Amino acid sequence: MLKTQEQRLRTHLEALGAIGALPEGGVNRFTYSKEYYEGVELLRKLMTSAGMTVQVDPVGNVIGTRKGRTDRILLLGSHIDSVPNAGIFDGCLGVLAAVEAMQTLEENGVELKHTVMVAAWAEEEGNTVVGLLGSGAFAGRMDSLTNAAIEKMEALGIKRESVPAALFPDLDKIDASLELHIEQGGILDQEKVSIGVVNGIVGIERYDVTILGTKNHAGTTPMRLRDDAMQKAARLIVELDSLARETDPEMVCTVGRLEAFPGVANVIPGEVRLTVEVRAMEPASMNRLKKHIETRFPEGQCSLRTTFQQVPVPMSSICKEAVSKSAEALGLSQRVLNSGAGHDTMILAERIQHCGMLFVPSAGGLSHCPQEWTEWRDAANGADVLLNALLELDQKEDAEFQ
Ligand SMILES: [Zn+2]
Numbered sequence: 021m022l023k024t025q026e027q028r029l030r031t032h033l034e035a036l037g038a039i040g041a042l043p044e045g046g047v048n049r050f051t052y053s054k055e056y057y058e059g060v061e062l063l064r065k066l067m068t069s070a071g072m073t074v075q076v077d078p079v080g081n082v083i084g085t086r087k088g089r090t091d092r093i094l095l096l097g098s099h100i101d102s103v104p105n106a107g108i109f110d111g112c113l114g115v116l117a118a119v120e121a122m123q124t125l126e127e128n129g130v131e132l133k134h135t136v137m138v139a140a141w142a143e144e145e146g147n148t149v150v151g152l153l154g155s156g157a158f159a160g161r162m163d164s165l166t167n168a169a170i171e172k173m174e175a176l177g178i179k180r181e182s183v184p185a186a187l188f189p190d191l192d193k194i195d196a197s198l199e200l201h202i203e204q205g206g207i208l209d210q211e212k213v214s215i216g217v218v219n220g221i222v223g224i225e226r227y228d229v230t231i232l233g234t235k236n237h238a239g240t241t242p243m244r245l246r247d248d249a250m251q252k253a254a255r256l257i258v259e260l261d262s263l264a265r266e267t268d269p270e271m272v273c274t275v276g277r278l279e280a281f282p283g284v285a286n287v288i289p290g291e292v293r294l295t296v297e298v299r300a301m302e303p304a305s306m307n308r309l310k311k312h313i314e315t316r317f318p319e320g321q322c323s324l325r326t327t328f329q330q331v332p333v334p335m336s337s338i339c340k341e342a343v344s345k346s347a348e349a350l351g352l353s354q355r356v357l358n359s360g361a362g363h364d365t366m367i368l369a370e371r372i373q374h375c376g377m378l379f380v381p382s383a384g385g386l387s388h389c390p391q392e393w394t395e396w397r398d399a400a401n402g403a404d405v406l407l408n409a410l411l412e413l414d415q416k417e418d419a420e421f422q
Contacts, residue, residue: 021349022128022407024120026400032116033399036062036100037108046105046390051080051143051153052176059100063115063140070123072138078182080142081154086122088135093190094413095197095372096121096406097139099154099364103147107392109399113380114200115140117403124407132414134195141364149173155364157186159371195421196339196374196413199365200406202394206385207357214352214401216379217343221359221366222270222299223332225306228325229313231256235282235290246288250280253292256316260296263312268305270358273298301332301358330362333369338413338420339376346408347378352401374421378405 039062040047040055049055063082067074072084082100098114118138125132142154150169156162162183170180203209208216233249257275264273274297280289296313298306313324340356347354359377369375380402383393 021404022124022130022411024117024124024400024403024407026396028123029116029120029400029403030396032066032120033108033112036112036116040102042105047102047108048104048106049100049102051101051145051148052178053148056080056101060140063100063119066116066119067122067138070119071126072122077158077186079154079157079178079186081158081186082140084119084122084138086125086132086136086138088132088414090133090135091190091193092134092418093137093194094132094134094410095137095139095194095368096199096410097137097141097197097364098199098201099142099144100140101143101145101147103145103388105390106388107386107390109202109382109392109394110204110387111144111201113202113394113399113402117200117399117406120403121407121410132411134414136410144364148176152362152364152367153183154186155367157183158188159191159368160184160187161367161370191371194372195416196336196376197365197368197372198339198343198375198406198409198413199363199377200402201359201363201377201379202382202387202392203357203379203385204361204382204387206382208355208379208381209383209385211355212353213355214380214398215343215347215354215405216357217340217347217354218335218377218379219340219356219358220301220332220334221363221377222301223303223306224297224299224328224330224362225310225326226328227296227310227313228327229256229294229296230323231292231294231317232321233288233290233292236288238286238288241288248288249292250289252317252321253278253294256313257294259312259316260309263309264298267308268300268302271298271300271302271305272360273309299360301334303332333366333375335369335376336374338416339374339409342409342412343376343378343405345412346405349408350401350404352405376409378402378409
């Protein structure tokens, strides 16, 4: 089996990680910043020496192309922009492992049937304009770009027309897309499993919930005569936690913000507003929690407003099989899991039928912080699986992608 070079991948990750490195630890490499374009130039160099032709499209996506025998395309990639004070693996691993895979093919004189495109999607993290801008523009999915986002872009010298101009004209030639990413959670690390085969990217729903009670004097109102909105909220929060656990082992539910009114020590709260966020692969699981909130209290005492909704994105079975088969052939342990975080693949999947993702362990489940870490061997395992899954997909008949 073809294998990538761990040491070279490490050198490249460290070199990219040094761009935007902060003296106190961590990395700032925001899209369209000086550091971002330094990263783009490094990538251009690495892609070129791996035998690719490189283009930077109008929104700043870096796309390396390696010609195959046909014009059918396999797409690999992730992102090189960062959150503030980031680690060096998030996004960068997926891009540099794909470049490493291309370098390995070059060195071994392997010609593929498919043309391979390796992309570093601009602005995945959304610190400069809006999240998933690059992959969205590539896939023609940015119709909903807000005026605020467009203003930010124009202030950076990126024209409004750039977004439609970045739309890739040959989306229908892309047979499949694969993204390697660090897990950013602790499942693989805790279970000592090398490769996560991503089943899907979970759906997200966020609700603003308002619970009403009766505002009254905290000293003169005996316990039996109270209608305390905070007590109702507290019960609901505990119930949602249990309900999430019993409904779906893959589901998560979070109450991240809570405000009491009038919000003083000596008044029984007459109103509590809280946010509920649920994430799950199964829409039915999310619905069950939503229903519980809506029907928990008598009419008029509780209202729910949906503020954000993102449907679950299942990964394609031929991609999952290719990843799983490669991990097995390489003798690496694997497990199926969902992605609780959003990724570029989520947007690409709206236009590309066969999308897949694979994860490697994040030490301690930490990410989006300077402590974010993946062992070099784990990173290289991910690159090896990515490479061999690509070869696996390349050998499929055209009809299998239909
Ligand atoms: Zn990422």
